Amino acid sequence: MTMRRAFWKAALLTAMIIALSVPAQAESQYGLLEGKPFAGTKLNILSVVTPQFEGLMLRDSEFTDLTGIELEWTFIPFGSLQEKVASEGIAANGTFDVVNYLDSWGPPNSHWLLPIDDLMARDGISMDRYPAAFARSAQFEGKTLGFPLRAHPQLLFYRKDLIPSPPKSWEEVIEIGKQLKQSHPDVAPLALYYNNDGNRQNLFIWLNFLWAAGADIFNEDWTAAWTSEAALKATEDYIALHTVHQVTNSSATAFNEQDARQSFMQGKSAIIPVWWWAYSGFHNPKSSTLTKDQVGFVGMPTYQGRIKSYAISMPFSISKYSKHQDAAWEFLKWLSNPGMEKKNATEREVAGKSIVNNVVTHIANLQDADVNAANDGIQAAAWESLRASDIMPQIPEWPEVGDLLSAAIAKAAAGGNVRELMTAAAKQSNRVLKRAGRIK
Structure with missing residues (x-):
């Protein structure tokens, strides 16, 4: 009886350790801060309408479970997005904590987009993970304004x-x-x-x-x-x-x-x-x-x-008018993780909904065998195209x-x-x- 009780006690302890380690492993994978320091915060996200970002939105319960941060997404058709982004900058009220925009709109809106170079350096993130044209598309006057999460050759x-x-x-x-x-x-x-x-x-x-x-x-x-x-x-x-x-x-x-x-x-x-x-x-x-x-x-x-x-991109950036910039940075780390991007380009059903998306922006995923197998090798063709690509002039x-x-x-x-x-x-x-x- 004592041995049986000891066995079940050990098994229960092992299960608890495994359960507790899953969030810790995920936090480590995404580089998130431990202890949920921003639990209870609600972030408002402005995004273009696309299956790629719908797939990420349908996965965001993971982020909330890891951080305690709630997310509210607003999706805007591309044809209306530029006006919406411009009005957000003029209003200067921080309605949206994170905004999605076309790269060429970045310079005229740069005065209210938060540079993230210091945050990247602190958390060990480099723009070298992206093709050069994509990386440049999210930068202005030597500063990185966001991550090129939707980008196209x-x-x-x-x-x-x-x-x-x-x-x-x-x-x-x-x-x-x-x-x-x-x-x-x-x-x-x-x-x-x-x-x-x-x-x-x-x-x-x-x-x-x-x-x-x-x-x-x-x-x-x-x-x-x-x-x-x-x-x-x-x-x-x-x-x-x-x-x-x-x-x-x-x-x-x-x-x-x-x-x-x-x-x-x-x-x-x-x-x-x-x-x-x-x-x-x-x-x-x-x-x-x-x-x-x-x-x-x-x-x-x-x-x-x-x-x-x-080449073109649609970066996500943090608004300087946001009252939750630190929490928004946690969101960007989760959103831009290469592993998350790979899942979003290979899994065809998310939360019971069919999602078809072939967009990846990390060099590792452009060359990834599983990603290419799931998308008929289009990433390999894209990677070759990106070797000789450029972007629109980055001036206001x-x-x-x-x-x-x-x-x-x-x-x-x-x-x-x-x-x-x-x-x-x-x-x-x-x-x-x-x-x-x-x-x-």
């Missing part, structure tokens, strides 16, 4: 049933497009988006042409660089996909990125250069007429024999300058003179940056 998606060998260059895109117009006249070869939509989306593919030509957006003195001969030729070639070669969708001048994706998913276009996150939607029967067997992907095409693509004036460029691109695609429009945009940009004191 560009890939070229194509109909495998219509295009046996995917194009490797934009010249091949044009050639394949002309062939498709003959063989499948009911399918537009290329889904592009030239519309001036207010989010500067029509610059996304243009940058591939500009950078691959060896040109740039600005000179070292911040004067416009897109009027160099190389830049103007690259811009003319980008516009010519629609106006000269006519391999784009006939509605390309009215399309934004979402319209182009819809065109591809509805089987009305055969090729689309777009962010990698779109892949799951391209073969999801709830959103697309295409099957997985019909959708292929490769890296972006070369232009003049070179590739330099555009960029939204205003970008709008000038976006308007010029839209007018050019509608038949305007490329050189005249880009030269006029350059003069306006120079005035904007001179007024801001950036041009001396």
